[in-house]
Amino acid sequence: MIISACQQARQDNLAYVWIDTCCIDKSSSAELSEAINSMWRYYERSAMCYAYLDDVDVFDPLRGGHGVSNASDGSSEELTSKQVDLIDEKDLARSRWFTRGWTLQELIAPARVAFYIKGWNFVGYKATMGRKLERITGIGTEILMEHWPKLDTVSVARRMSWAAKRETTRVEDMAYCLLGIFDVNMPLLYGEGEKAFVRLQEEIMKDSDDHRSEEDVSDIAA
Structure with missing residues (x-):
């Protein structure tokens, strides 16, 4: 996931990527406190936030099996629009990402959020998934779509x-x-x-x- 995020950041012409699970020294109470108290600002000022729903997989009859990343080398393959349509809203709603406390600010604070599922397959942006995200989270589109809510x-x-x-x-x-x-x-x-x-x-x-x-x-x- 970390390598995929870095590769995606490079494709998006971003100079660096910040990942909370590996960029915060949790052995330092001072750094941990500063990071958590500053985290909303980090997300709010980000050019892009990548949300990786690693537990969302779909049965794709076009490829003959479970999953959407069947490349022999294990690399990610971007879904076609037809394959994206196969991803049911209920599949997304069951993801742990929507039940974790820490991901709430990741959803609301950034102006741009890109969603990826298992295999690092892109499924959409927050801006184009507003109604679906509203039904899943109960957060109104007037909040989700606001640049700086x-x-x-x-x-x-x-x-x-x-x-x-x-x-x-x-x-x-x-x-x-x-x-x-x-x-x-x-x-x-x-x-x-x-x-x-x-x-x-x-x-x-x-x-x-x-x-x-x-x-x-x-x-x-x-």
Whole structure:
């Protein structure tokens, strides 16, 4: 996946590519905290965000088997428009990418998101998949299609609802992955468990007139 992303970035005439799983030194608490508190800005200012749905595969009768990347050397082959039509919305909706907490900001913050499925096969851009993404995520196209979405005009309750069905491996990350969504900054304290939501709630309440946030954060934490 990393090699494919770098190759795609080169094809798109991009000078470099940033991948969170390998570009953040997680052994450094200072670097990890800075990266997570800055991540929304990274995505917001990116020229392109690549979303790789590695668990989405399709049965393609045109190629006689499961999968869409049947090149003998294992390289990616771009799907034809007819093959893209074979990818059902339900197949996309079942992807783990749409249930992970960290990918929420990857979907909303960048102006341009390109979606790829297993075999690094391109299936579309956020701009052309708006209605489909809205049905899958519950996030309106007026947010998804906005170049720089003004989330401060969206209620706390609505923003919290976007994360309601998402999960993270660590309890604290379910709060930390929402920092950019609510435009707040706070230090990371792994080991604090659900107390992370209390701190997130306090930060939200400092700048919000929407006092429903306390109940909403508690619902997500539960």
